[in-house]
Amino acid sequence: MIGEEIEVLYEIDSTNEFLKKNYKSFHDGAIVVAIKQTAGKGRMGRSWYSPEGGLWYSVLFKPKIHLNLHVYTKIFSIAIIEVLRKLKIKVYIKWPNDIYYSGKKICGILPEAISVNNRVVAIVVGIGLNVNNDIPPELKDIAISLKDILKKKVKITYLLDSINKHAWNLLISYRNETENITKIWKKYLVPREGDKIKVNVNNEIVEGTVLKISEDTLYVDVGGKAIGVQSIHQIID
Structure with missing residues (x-):
């Protein structure tokens, strides 16, 4: 217990x-x-x-x-x-x-x-x-x-x-x-899988769709390319 x-x-x-x-x-x-x-x-x-x-x-x-x-x-x-x-x-x-x-x-x-x-x-x-x-x-x-x-x-x-x-x-x-x-x-x-989000990638803010979520990585489709986001601070509210 x-x-x-x-x-x-x-x-x-x-x-x-x-x-x-x-x-x-x-x-x-x-x-x-x-x-x-x-x-x-x-x-x-x-x-x-x-x-x-x-x-x-x-x-x-x-x-x-x-x-x-x-x-x-x-x-x-x-x-x-x-x-x-x-x-x-x-x-x-x-x-x-x-x-x-x-x-x-x-x-x-x-x-x-x-x-x-x-x-x-x-x-x-x-x-x-x-x-x-x-x-x-x-x-x-x-x-x-x-x-x-x-x-x-x-x-x-x-x-x-x-x-x-x-x-x-x-x-x-x-x-x-x-x-x-x-x-x-x-x-x-x-966010959930399928949601559209904005993320900071190499100091550039881009918009994409969440493809898959794991414990330590969000995989985001940005213009047909899957990008791995590994920090909550990369997500732009």
């Missing part, structure tokens, strides 16, 4: 970094929650603003059967989407793994592998969800919190429990059928 073992820390640099350093001390499914992070991080080493009021936590997995990191990303993306949609919040996954509401980021997911002698011994999945925290003025155009959407505070323990239970059920149901996880993940994705 996820969350049978839980450690809550008031302030820490990063829950992912904490678990990566201390994974031997925790069981499979353990979670570490921070009231606030001083060095929260997102994909590609980017910083993640993590003040008090948000849900900042990491989950540790010590799987007997190795699953690709992308599977964990998809499972938690789906779990978060479906829990928030029960609250009537129409969120979506902005490829590959950010959760957005009305063009603004509300949640990020960061999976990381721990390897010893080139063998993966554990997986850490970090979740950063804006819940009751205030969004600073300089980020209001690109980020939003649940409190701002619902005009009221949300119980963080409810979200933590609901997301983890749903993620665990998805993992148990689909760990031997990861192609089905991908199908569900694609259902909530923006």
